[in-house]
Amino acid sequence: MTWLLTMLWACAPADPPADGAPPDAVDHLIRASVAVRGLRPDEAEVAAVRADPGALEGLVDAWLDSDAFGAAVRDQHAEMLHLRGHVTGKLPAIGPLDGVPTKDLDHALDEAPLMLVEDIVRSGRPYTEVLTTDRTFTNALTAVVHGLPYDPDGPEWQAATWSDGRPAAGLLADTAVLQRYQSSLSNHHRGRGALVLSAFLCDGVLEASVDAGVPPEIDDPAEDRTLTDPQCARCHASLDPIASAFFGFDRYILAKDVTAAYAAGCPDGAPCFPLPMWRPDDEGAWADVGMPAPAFRGRAAADLEGLAATLAATDDFATCAARRFHGWHTGRAYRDVPDDVAAELASVFVASGHDARALVKASVLSEAFAEAPARSVRPEEIARTVEALTGYAWQADLGPRLGTIGLATDAEHGLRGLLGGTDGWDLLDPTRTSTASQALALDWLAREAAHHVVATEAAQPRVARRLFTVVDPGPAAEADTRAQLVRLHDVILQWRPADDDPAIDDALALFEAVTDASDAATAWEAVVAALLQHDRMVVL
Amino acid sequence: MSPTRRSLLAAMGALALWPRWVGAQGRGRRLIVVHAWGGWDVTFALDPKDRALVDGPYVDEDAGDPSDRATVEVLGGIPVLVDGRRRPSVTRFFERFGGSTCLINGLQIGAVGHPDGVRRILCGSPDLERPDVTALVGADDDGGRPVGSADLAGAGYPGTLGATGLRVGPGEQLQALLDPSARPPGPSPLRATDAAPEVHDAVRDYLQASLARRGATADEALARQLDDRAEALERAAALRAAPPALPPATTGFGNDVARALALLDGGTARAQLLDSRQPWDSHVDQARQHDAYEAFFAGLGELMAGIEAGGHDDVVVAVVSEMARSPRRNVEGGTEHWPVTSAMLLGAGVHGGRVLGATDDGLRARPLDWGTGLPDDAGDVVPYDAFVAGLLAHCDVDPAAWLPAATPFTTPYS
Numbered sequence: 001m002t003w004l005l006t007m008l009w010a011c012a013p014a015d016p017p018a019d020g021a022p023p024d025a026v027d028h029l030i031r032a033s034v035a036v037r038g039l040r041p042d043e044a045e046v047a048a049v050r051a052d053p054g055a056l057e058g059l060v061d062a063w064l065d066s067d068a069f070g071a072a073v074r075d076q077h078a079e080m081l082h083l084r085g086h087v088t089g090k091l092p093a094i095g096p097l098d099g100v101p102t103k104d105l106d107h108a109l110d111e112a113p114l115m116l117v118e119d120i121v122r123s124g125r126p127y128t129e130v131l132t133t134d135r136t137f138t139n140a141l142t143a144v145v146h147g148l149p150y151d152p153d154g155p156e157w158q159a160a161t162w163s164d165g166r167p168a169a170g171l172l173a174d175t176a177v178l179q180r181y182q183s184s185l186s187n188h189h190r191g192r193g194a195l196v197l198s199a200f201l202c203d204g205v206l207e208a209s210v211d212a213g214v215p216p217e218i219d220d221p222a223e224d225r226t227l228t229d230p231q232c233a234r235c236h237a238s239l240d241p242i243a244s245a246f247f248g249f250d251r252y253i254l255a256k257d258v259t260a261a262y263a264a265g266c267p268d269g270a271p272c273f274p275l276p277m278w279r280p281d282d283e284g285a286w287a288d289v290g291m292p293a294p295a296f297r298g299r300a301a302a303d304l305e306g307l308a309a310t311l312a313a314t315d316d317f318a319t320c321a322a323r324r325f326h327g328w329h330t331g332r333a334y335r336d337v338p339d340d341v342a343a344e345l346a347s348v349f350v351a352s353g354h355d356a357r358a359l360v361k362a363s364v365l366s367e368a369f370a371e372a373p374a375r376s377v378r379p380e381e382i383a384r385t386v387e388a389l390t391g392y393a394w395q396a397d398l399g400p401r402l403g404t405i406g407l408a409t410d411a412e413h414g415l416r417g418l419l420g421g422t423d424g425w426d427l428l429d430p431t432r433t434s435t436a437s438q439a440l441a442l443d444w445l446a447r448e449a450a451h452h453v454v455a456t457e458a459a460q461p462r463v464a465r466r467l468f469t470v471v472d473p474g475p476a477a478e479a480d481t482r483a484q485l486v487r488l489h490d491v492i493l494q495w496r497p498a499d500d501d502p503a504i505d506d507a508l509a510l511f512e513a514v515t516d517a518s519d520a521a522t523a524w525e526a527v528v529a530a531l532l533q534h535d536r537m538v539v540l
Numbered sequence: 541m542s543p544t545r546r547s548l549l550a551a552m553g554a555l556a557l558w559p560r561w562v563g564a565q566g567r568g569r570r571l572i573v574v575h576a577w578g579g580w581d582v583t584f585a586l587d588p589k590d591r592a593l594v595d596g597p598y599v600d601e602d603a604g605d606p607s608d609r610a611t612v613e614v615l616g617g618i619p620v621l622v623d624g625r626r627r628p629s630v631t632r633f634f635e636r637f638g639g640s641t642c643l644i645n646g647l648q649i650g651a652v653g654h655p656d657g658v659r660r661i662l663c664g665s666p667d668l669e670r671p672d673v674t675a676l677v678g679a680d681d682d683g684g685r686p687v688g689s690a691d692l693a694g695a696g697y698p699g700t701l702g703a704t705g706l707r708v709g710p711g712e713q714l715q716a717l718l719d720p721s722a723r724p725p726g727p728s729p730l731r732a733t734d735a736a737p738e739v740h741d742a743v744r745d746y747l748q749a750s751l752a753r754r755g756a757t758a759d760e761a762l763a764r765q766l767d768d769r770a771e772a773l774e775r776a777a778a779l780r781a782a783p784p785a786l787p788p789a790t791t792g793f794g795n796d797v798a799r800a801l802a803l804l805d806g807g808t809a810r811a812q813l814l815d816s817r818q819p820w821d822s823h824v825d826q827a828r829q830h831d832a833y834e835a836f837f838a839g840l841g842e843l844m845a846g847i848e849a850g851g852h853d854d855v856v857v858a859v860v861s862e863m864a865r866s867p868r869r870n871v872e873g874g875t876e877h878w879p880v881t882s883a884m885l886l887g888a889g890v891h892g893g894r895v896l897g898a899t900d901d902g903l904r905a906r907p908l909d910w911g912t913g914l915p916d917d918a919g920d921v922v923p924y925d926a927f928v929a930g931l932l933a934h935c936d937v938d939p940a941a942w943l944p945a946a947t948p949f950t951t952p953y954s
Contacts, residue, residue: 373761
């Protein structure tokens, strides 16, 4: 009976679009779903919006409570903070971590601060806590690295509080973030100051073009020109007081230093695990090198904690958050978000008590979002969507030393950069167009996922299947084949063309061409693979 | 960029009819840009200064060993600071390729931040959306090659021209994309084998037909994205049809040199962007510049030798860095960023064996006569945009289309 109902449902004509294109409401649904949680909507969600376009708001509310939303928040902040993919600041699996696959440790170090952001956002705590909390998140590996308490019988990721006395400054006091933004002795934590300005205030001090003009003569090697040259001082006047607040944190701990420390038997003060990142005796050392006292826009701050709290309370922080979230949702750089859109979203955000969920909801339900230019799908989005549709996780086993990686999400050994993503170091801006490397990578993913799902569903009773509910993935009469093709379009692309639509004609032609060249099962694989890299999947 | 071709094909709804590339040679020179990210210390070799004026490499010499002294030698017509003990590859490089090298000193970058400086020297503009010179050259006319440009550095700026180019990846990613047998095993036993060529063609034709149909009613932004997707699919198919014979991945600059030569031999791209893979950004431990010079010029020599051996006489090579280093060492024995640098041009159409431009005793850019390239107080310094515009013009790309305010510096090619 269930089988019959499934058949009837799959074949039932439903709200046929006049021109074969999805209605605007469904298009908005798809884009909102991918923006919020990196996943396309499922059949029930599409049906709800087809029946009532106003259902989108309730769906967004539901998505904000999902794990996929948390994953997307992590994706967004990984790109913002340049946290995934790079090797700078990574640590060796040594000492108590001996034998841990390198990629597992790299992944844990990158994800810990992102898990904190996810927790703040999903729990509805004020987003300002990303700069003010004394908490972090840890798994079993980072607990060893940072010396944090961890319950091995608890969940994989657990909240923890820094116990070394470091300032309560959220991400700004997180070792993984500090390790990514290292500082030489002569640079006095300015890279970390630039992170603050860029990531949280959208003041792209490093992106800005500053003409240094003709350099002056430097005879005194101790002179810091950034403090004396008016051309330099323009930026440094805002940057340096923020940088001074980071004194007390180690400038960096290199992997080779950790290895050497273990080789030497971990003498006192050596960088063995847990890493001695916070050195309170250095907290006031900015004065020793001629740096200004910690301050934010002229307001003195006792330390990083005070500075972070001050800037988190500014209008610019809220506006920047609005730019960052809406830019992520629409596939644009934060600087390309129109001022009026950012201001309107920021007002919603502030009125909600800095609840990022309210910001996300306002962003994706806004007219500006609905009318935003088309964009290319991100690596995480396509991989997550394909896995949800087919059950296929696109991974590679790199052996016991390195471990297993997600091919769409790893830039060093995987294809993240080639799919248009960033690598956290060399490649800091996503590629916003399709490329040949993306096309080749998507074909690889689509082909393997199609192979997997066709084989899997062929072995299942039809009632248990998601894609092949009309026919088995083999030969069939043309009418049934067309009905199955409609079903595949509906489930994969959330688009239900009529069975005589030109799109179905083309899909049938593909099916028949591959059947002639091979067999029907291979042809169904080709059709599924084609739909998984269809323009409606790749260009949102 | 070739908007006419792409727009025409899209309008025809017939991108599937795009010709299958067979590696035909087109007009215009090929280009390789090698970027020394981080800022090299030009006083170590390229722009020698008196030891009284700069710390340079001199402070690393053993004062008690008179034989441990860097000296200026003219190699292939170019005065170079040589140190046979620490940087012998620099000497070897200029001995062999100095006569075909045009060295430009006193190149005014004007920026002291890495991202700003990189955009200036690679794109000719601080504009955040401007494509880099390899993307521009490759997109202007790919010469019938599978892609216009290939980014081996991983740090190129394709801007709106991404569909014409290719990111290669730091390891064996491109091999894995083009050859399923080169792919790492997956945790699932359900690794698919590669499809037959006719299946690839059928899928591509289906995807192109869909793109054309959707594009027919698309707004401008969507149409542009669909157009790019159509072009990317065709270029991917062309790569699959004519895959370059890439060597197994290693590490360092030598890896990129070997891959770049394979892409040249395979006729894969018109332009390439490489990174030197050296730690030039020496805020601490300036002595690392010795090793960086040694490794880099060894690799650069291999690149030029490979180009020569392959008979690729249509290739021009530009070696650039987004900045240089301050003349004096800081308290950590390193140096800071310096907004005047040097660049080298070699290969097709480059008038080598010369030094153009100069810096003064304080490592500031000196004005020069752009006709002769010689210092002339009545002339102008060479800014970054003029350098890039000249390179574009040398590659038959109209610089006015992308850098309208720049006066192309064409002296290296005359």
